[in-house]
Amino acid sequence: MTDDKDVLRDVWFGRIPTCFTLYQDEITEREAEPYYLLLPRISYLTLVTDKVKKHFQKVMRQEEVSEIWFEYEGTPLKWHYPIGLLFDLHASNTALPWSITVHFKNFPEKDLLHCHSKDVIEAHFMACIKEADALKHKSQVINEMQKKDHKQLWMGLQNDKFEQFWAINRKLMEYPPEDNGFRYIPFRIYQATTERPFIQKLFRPIASGGQLHTLGDLLKDVCPGAITPE
Amino acid sequence: ESSDDSQVAGVCTTEEVIRYEYHVLYSSSYQVPVLYFRACFLDGRPLTLEEIWRSVHVCYQDRLQEGPWDTITQQEHPILGQPFFVLHPCRTNEFISAVLAGQQEHDRHTNYIILWLSTVGPVVGLNLPLSYAKVAPEQNSNTDSA
Numbered sequence: 001m002t003d004d005k006d007v008l009r010d011v012w013f014g015r016i017p018t019c020f021t022l023y024q025d026e027i028t029e030r031e032a033e034p035y036y037l038l039l040p041r042i043s044y045l046t047l048v049t050d051k052v053k054k055h056f057q058k059v060m061r062q063e064e065v066s067e068i069w070f071e072y073e074g075t076p077l078k079w080h081y082p083i084g085l086l087f088d089l090h091a092s093n094t095a096l097p098w099s100i101t102v103h104f105k106n107f108p109e110k111d112l113l114h115c116h117s118k119d120v121i122e123a124h125f126m127a128c129i130k131e132a133d134a135l136k137h138k139s140q141v142i143n144e145m146q147k148k149d150h151k152q153l154w155m156g157l158q159n160d161k162f163e164q165f166w167a168i169n170r171k172l173m174e175y176p177p178e179d180n181g182f183r184y185i186p187f188r189i190y191q192a193t194t195e196r197p198f199i200q201k202l203f204r205p206i207a208s209g210g211q212l213h214t215l216g217d218l219l220k221d222v223c224p225g226a227i228t229p230e
Numbered sequence: 231e232s233s234d235d236s237q238v239a240g241v242c243t244t245e246e247v248i249r250y251e252y253h254v255l256y257s258s259s260y261q262v263p264v265l266y267f268r269a270c271f272l273d274g275r276p277l278t279l280e281e282i283w284r285s286v287h288v289c290y291q292d293r294l295q296e297g298p299w300d301t302i303t304q305q306e307h308p309i310l311g312q313p314f315f316v317l318h319p320c321r322t323n324e325f326i327s328a329v330l331a332g333q334q335e336h337d338r339h340t341n342y343i344i345l346w347l348s349t350v351g352p353v354v355g356l357n358l359p360l361s362y363a364k365v366a367p368e369q370n371s372n373t374d375s376a
Binding site for chain 2: 078080109110111112113114116119120122123124127131134135186195196197198200201202
């Protein structure tokens with residue numbers, strides 16, 4: 001993993017320039033200017049948009065404001081998906097900045113999870129980390145960590161602190177030298193075109209003959225339609 | 231709920247009717263079944279997470295309060311893509327193994343799903359009728375756990 005530090009940093013510091021515009025039917029006391037922000041790909045919308053919320057609430061009356069939610073071209077954006085995933089799924093072919101519409105009314109109960117506090121985001125993030133470790137290490141590494149280590153992972157993400165995050169995450173990315181890899185690879189494949197939200201299956205990093213599986217092997221196995229013939 | 235004595239005659243408390251929908255899914259990551267559910271009032275208004283936590287039976291409230299975020303949360307249904315509440319599977323293996331070990335000692339046939347659902351269901355309002363436990367052994371033979 002130390003050899004890959006440049007790649008790890010590039011992934012962590014990836015940003016998407018975004019323009020937030022208030023939905024036209026929201027009731028305002030004066031005109032709402034759009035708000036521009038560079039969004040971290042690896043974070044979550046509701047974690048990084050406090051300034052967006054404050055900006056638009058300044059021109060609205062208290063009684064007109066309930067839970068914030070975001071939408072792109074009519075599609076409610078699932079805050080529990082990483083921002084980079086949302087962009088790649090919905091807007092990767094369009095010109096930057098990414099234009100997101102901000103709502104404070106008519107929360108779409110059938111589409112979006114509620115996010116009333118940062119605790120909800122933390123619970124979701126930690127649940128993902130735990131499930132990934134269940135696949136990689138039968139939960140041994142995550143369960144052996146203390147609560148303060150779990151907290152450090154979350155704080156690292158919340159405060160955009162690469163070193164703080166990876167001090168703990170590197171343990172989740174290691175495996176004993178006698179093994180050649182994790183037990184199973186934690187992955188999810190998202191496609192904009194399917195009904196099912198994602199594909200997730202058990203997949204071992206090593207084939208029965210001992211060779212390392214490639215990304216192509218994974219795709220052939222779980223999502224053959226994604227691979228176009230040469 | 232009963233009306234209290236201070237109520238004006240002719241006015242009665244309305245009992246809230248809540249409609250629950252339960253789904254049993256299998257988690258390949260944890261290799262256990264997982265209970266997904268949603269709940270709404272008759273007018274269609276969905277319950278909030280706080281309302282769900284409050285509706286957990288009183289005998290499970292202590293465990294819930296120890297770690298509500300580790301017990302019941304709102305999550306995306308992995309097939310339908312819609313918000314559901316989920317009873318977390320993390321502790322399932324602990325108590326299921328203990329019960330299964332006891333069953334095998336008595337050489338009783340075990341339907342894993344019924345055993346599991348009768349244990350976790352009541353936490354979130356799902357009480358299996360006893361008739362589920364009376365399925366004859368021959369019918370169970372395909373579902374014995376190793």
